[in-house]
Amino acid sequence: MTFAIQTRDLGVRYSLRFTKKTSIRRSFSGMFRRSGGERSFWALREVSFRLDPGESLGLIGPNGAGKSTLLQTLAGIIMPSEGVVEVNGHVSTLLHLQAGFDQELSGRGNIMLAGALMGIDHRVMEEREEGIVTFADIGAFIDAPLRTYSSGMRAKLGFSIATAVDPDILLLDEVLQTGDEAFREKSHQRIGEVLAAAKAVVLVSHDMSWITEFANRAILMERGRIVADGKPAEVVALHMEHSERRKMMRSEALAEMKSGRRRPGRRKEIATDLPDRTMVSARRERPGP
Amino acid sequence: MDIASEAPASFRSSAHRPSSASLLKDAFREVIGRQRLIRYLISADVRRRGSDTILGNVWWVLDPLLQMGVYLILLSVILQRSTPDFALFLFSAILPWKWFASSITDAVSSVVRQERLIKQVQFPKIVLPVSAIASELINLSFGAAIVLVMLVLFFPAHATVNVAWLPVIALVQFLFTLGLALIVAAVNVFYRDVGILSGHLIRLWFFLSPSLWAFDSAAGRFGAIEDALGEVGVSLLRLNPFAILLTAYRDVIYGRVNAAGDGFTPGQPPDLVALGALGFFSLGLVVIGAIIFKRLEPAFAKVL
Numbered sequence: 001m002t003f004a005i006q007t008r009d010l011g012v013r014y015s016l017r018f019t020k021k022t023s024i025r026r027s028f029s030g031m032f033r034r035s036g037g038e039r040s041f042w043a044l045r046e047v048s049f050r051l052d053p054g055e056s057l058g059l060i061g062p063n064g065a066g067k068s069t070l071l072q073t074l075a076g077i078i079m080p081s082e083g084v085v086e087v088n089g090h091v092s093t094l095l096h097l098q099a100g101f102d103q104e105l106s107g108r109g110n111i112m113l114a115g116a117l118m119g120i121d122h123r124v125m126e127e128r129e130e131g132i133v134t135f136a137d138i139g140a141f142i143d144a145p146l147r148t149y150s151s152g153m154r155a156k157l158g159f160s161i162a163t164a165v166d167p168d169i170l171l172l173d174e175v176l177q178t179g180d181e182a183f184r185e186k187s188h189q190r191i192g193e194v195l196a197a198a199k200a201v202v203l204v205s206h207d208m209s210w211i212t213e214f215a216n217r218a219i220l221m222e223r224g225r226i227v228a229d230g231k232p233a234e235v236v237a238l239h240m241e242h243s244e245r246r247k248m249m250r251s252e253a254l255a256e257m258k259s260g261r262r263r264p265g266r267r268k269e270i271a272t273d274l275p276d277r278t279m280v281s282a283r284r285e286r287p288g289p
Numbered sequence: 290m291d292i293a294s295e296a297p298a299s300f301r302s303s304a305h306r307p308s309s310a311s312l313l314k315d316a317f318r319e320v321i322g323r324q325r326l327i328r329y330l331i332s333a334d335v336r337r338r339g340s341d342t343i344l345g346n347v348w349w350v351l352d353p354l355l356q357m358g359v360y361l362i363l364l365s366v367i368l369q370r371s372t373p374d375f376a377l378f379l380f381s382a383i384l385p386w387k388w389f390a391s392s393i394t395d396a397v398s399s400v401v402r403q404e405r406l407i408k409q410v411q412f413p414k415i416v417l418p419v420s421a422i423a424s425e426l427i428n429l430s431f432g433a434a435i436v437l438v439m440l441v442l443f444f445p446a447h448a449t450v451n452v453a454w455l456p457v458i459a460l461v462q463f464l465f466t467l468g469l470a471l472i473v474a475a476v477n478v479f480y481r482d483v484g485i486l487s488g489h490l491i492r493l494w495f496f497l498s499p500s501l502w503a504f505d506s507a508a509g510r511f512g513a514i515e516d517a518l519g520e521v522g523v524s525l526l527r528l529n530p531f532a533i534l535l536t537a538y539r540d541v542i543y544g545r546v547n548a549a550g551d552g553f554t555p556g557q558p559p560d561l562v563a564l565g566a567l568g569f570f571s572l573g574l575v576v577i578g579a580i581i582f583k584r585l586e587p588a589f590a591k592v593l
Contacts, residue, residue, distance in 0.1 A: 014591055015592075072408070072590065075410075076300055076411040077407075077408065077410070077411045077590045078587075078590050079302050079587040080303055080304050081304055082304050083303065083304065084301065084302070085301065085302050085303070086301045087300055090299075093409065093410065099405040099406045100406050100409075100410055102333040102337075103337070104340055105329070105336065109329070112329060113326075113330075116323070116325045116326035116329050117406070117410050117412050118410060118412070119412065122325050145340075
């Protein structure tokens with residue numbers, strides 16, 4: 001059987017020299033200082049997995065673990081700095097499709113623009129147009145410029161376009177709960193249909209009920225590496241356990257920092273155990289004497 | 290279901306560094322293969338320009354006319370310049386210059402403006418500067434119509450069949466602009482300073498090009514510039530691509546001002562040797578620009 005997605009020793013390195021977001025720079029400054037003054041950091045490292053058709057993979061992990069970077073790499077948006085990604089089939093990213101919207105084009109114009117951005121032939125898109133318009137259900141606004149839309153209407157149109165794409169491999173970032181109550185119900189059902197139709201799915205979510213409902217395999221990522229890979233229930237349990245530990249250590253460290261008992265040199269010990277961004281930046285803001 | 294697609298379905302990405310030739314081939318294939326996308330982006334661009342202002346797209350014609358009016362007043366009233374048919378003299382150079390300046394200004398920000406999109410959808414980023422340049426091409430056609438009307442109605446003494454050279458000169462300018470646009474659009478992602486700096490450099494470039502003055506003529510007090518720059522400076526000024534382009538435009542539309550600056554010979558063919566050389570240079574610039582853009586493209590999503 002041929003695979004849907006395969007990665008081997010995948011690594012993605014960000015150069016901090018060109019990262020404009022100073023907050024991110026500050027957050028990670030502790031990390032690259034420790035690795036010998038290198039002005040870059042690895043968002044993903046040694047990620048190897050294989051996804052077969054029929055599998056629906058849930059990606060979980062704390063903020064900054066590399067889930068979104070992995071999704072972007074699988075979509076071909078980001079190129080690997082080392083290793084290989086192989087994708088077998090047509091990929092669709094149900095990310096914020098509203099990102100591609102143009103304010104001046106009409107709803108219909110934006111349907112065609114989104115299709116063109118995703119590389120779908122315009123004839124196929126023309127065939128699907130009516131279906132998308134019907135599902136979005138925004139009435140006469142479909143022919144008005146997008147800048148006249150309410151945010152609810154935008155979300156509906158974005159969702160309708162995104163789920164009309166019919167891909168082999170679906171990459172899903174948690175953005176799909178949008179619109180009013182009635183639309184949400186309709187969209188939940190639609191997601192189920194799209195997931196069932198796709199050959200393979202990769203799903204990122206912080207909502208563990210999504211993972212257990214829609215995924216039949218889960219991967220836990222921490223600090224850019226795969227920590228666990230297996231049945232959703234087990235991996236979710238491990239993730240919960242790790243988050244608990246992180247939370248406890250964070251409050252402990254904070255309390256000790258406030259009381260001033262812990263010397264700066266010793267803070268590193270907790271950090272190397274299970275560091276995350278908040279703790280690293282907390283250490284940086286209070287330099288030792 | 291089999292999706293008919295303009296983009297490759299399966300792919301394999303790794304850290305290897307592609308050759309310049311394959312990058313160039315990719316760039317070419319992407320622009321040809323994504324014509325639809327480019328067309329949609331252009332139509333969005335034209336609409337945006339039209340809806341921001343009350344007069345809409347009329348501004349594109351009005352803007353260079355007003356600019357010409359300002360220079361006309363400044364130079365002929367305040368500085369007492371007496372070049373014959375000075376309005377046509379100015380307009381034949383200001384219009385192509387405006388085309389260049391607004392193309393570069395649009396192209397510089399074309400990639401960074403789509404930050405959100407680039408991070409969320411995989412598509413060839415080269416369509417962004419290309420569509421920015423192409424939508425300015427549409428605007429130019431309005432301006433060109435005005436020039437021709439002006440020439441026939443108000444300055445028939447200048448008009449000759451040599452205006453037929455205009456598309457050739459415009460093509461050379463288009464290639465030059467495209468090459469430069471690809472480079473500045475890509476580099477601006479890494480150093481936003483390019484965007485700020487380019488506005489000032491373009492203004493300086495305008496005054497160093499024969500826009501308000503002409504070579505070999507008293508028109509525009511070129512004598513003063515000549516004295517200030519010396520012989521080497523003037524030779525360098527003649528190598529400036531816009532010295533060749535603007536002179537060519539003025540040759541075919543206005544003709545030539547005589548040395549004293551008080552008479553003119555009507556429209557004549559451009560200097561084909563200089564124009565041909567610039568054409569080859571511009572083609573090379575497009576090739577280099579496309580390679581630089583494609584080389585930097587993989588990093589866009591990470592840096593933005």
